[in-house]
Amino acid sequence: DAGVTQSPTHLIKTRGQQVTLRCSPKSGHDTVSWYQQALGQGPQFIFQYYEEEERQRGNFPDRFSGHQFPNYSSELNVNALLLGDSALYLCASSLASLAGNKNIQYFGAGTRLSVL
Amino acid sequence: AQSVAQPEDQVNVAEGNPLTVKCTYSVSGNPYLFWYVQYPNRGLQFLLKYITGDNLVKGSYGFEAEFNKSQTSFHLKKPSALVSDSALYFCAVIASGYSTLTFGKGTMLLVSP
Numbered sequence: 165d166a167g168v169t170q171s172p173t174h175l176i177k178t179r180g181q182q183v184t185l186r187c188s189p190k191s192g193h194d195t196v197s198w199y200q201q202a203l204g205q206g207p208q209f210i211f212q213y214y215e216e217e218e219r220q221r222g223n224f225p226d227r228f229s230g231h232q233f234p235n236y237s238s239e240l241n242v243n244a245l246l247l248g249d250s251a252l253y254l255c256a257s258s259l260a261s262l263a264g265n266k267n268i269q270y271f272g273a274g275t276r277l278s279v280l
Numbered sequence: 281a282q283s284v285a286q287p288e289d290q291v292n293v294a295e296g297n298p299l300t301v302k303c304t305y306s307v308s309g310n311p312y313l314f315w316y317v318q319y320p321n322r323g324l325q326f327l328l329k330y331i332t333g334d335n336l337v338k339g340s341y342g343f344e345a346e347f348n349k350s351q352t353s354f355h356l357k358k359p360s361a362l363v364s365d366s367a368l369y370f371c372a373v374i375a376s377g378y379s380t381l382t383f384g385k386g387t388m389l390l391v392s393p
Contacts, residue, residue, distance in 0.1 A: 168323070170323075195379070197379075197381075199381075199383075204385075205386075206284075206370055206372075206383030206384050206385045206386050207324070207370070207381070208383070209380045209381065212379065212380055219379075220379065220380050222380070254323055256324075256381075258379070260379070267312050267329075267331075267374050267379060268314075268326055269326075269381060270326065271323035271324040271325070271326075272323050273321070274323050
């Protein structure tokens with residue numbers, strides 16, 4: 165049973181460029197959340213997708229956008245990159261049900277983005 | 281708004297000794313509380329959760345956590361530390377009715393041989 169997979173593992177971009185990160189959820193999961201983890205900090209919630217729609221959004225600018233596909237995989241897009249966007253981007257998947265374990269999120273290994 | 285505080289940047293313990301990693305939270309309503317562990321160059325691994333019920337929660341790798349509502353705390357514990365437990369530990373909370381995690385800044389646990 166494959167867990168959450170993210171690609172690429174590392175990425176180097178320059179300021180002003182655009183980047184797309186990809187995530188495949190754990191088998192059977194239908195909800196994908198994205199987090200940004202800056203160096204020395206805890207992960208911060210960017211947004212969450214369910215049924216191909218953005219369900220919740222954290223305090224991130226519109227430069228951060230996403231998409232969820234019918235197979236539940238997801239993309240995170242960041243436009244007009246800033247130096248401060250350098251971070252580990254984590255994808256987490258979960259199952260949107262009324263079961264007791266509904267809120268356990270399982271994380272991928274992340275994509276390390278460096279903006280130069 | 282919900283928040284999590286992990287007051288210690290680093291906890292040092294000798295192998296075989298008990299360990300405690302502290303966490304306090306602030307949330308409206310009933311909290312769902314979690315502990316995750318992060319090894320270098322790895323994503324976060326789920327350790328344990330508190331949703332409701334017994335205040336002492338048992339999780340993976342011999343870890344447990346104690347929920348204390350009056351002190352709004354959810355400290356992570358293990359009776360006997362292993363060198364392989366050395367990692368970065370995150371406490372997180374979800375407010376009832378929501379589904380997004382709010383994390384603390386993390387506590388580095390170093391277990392010496």
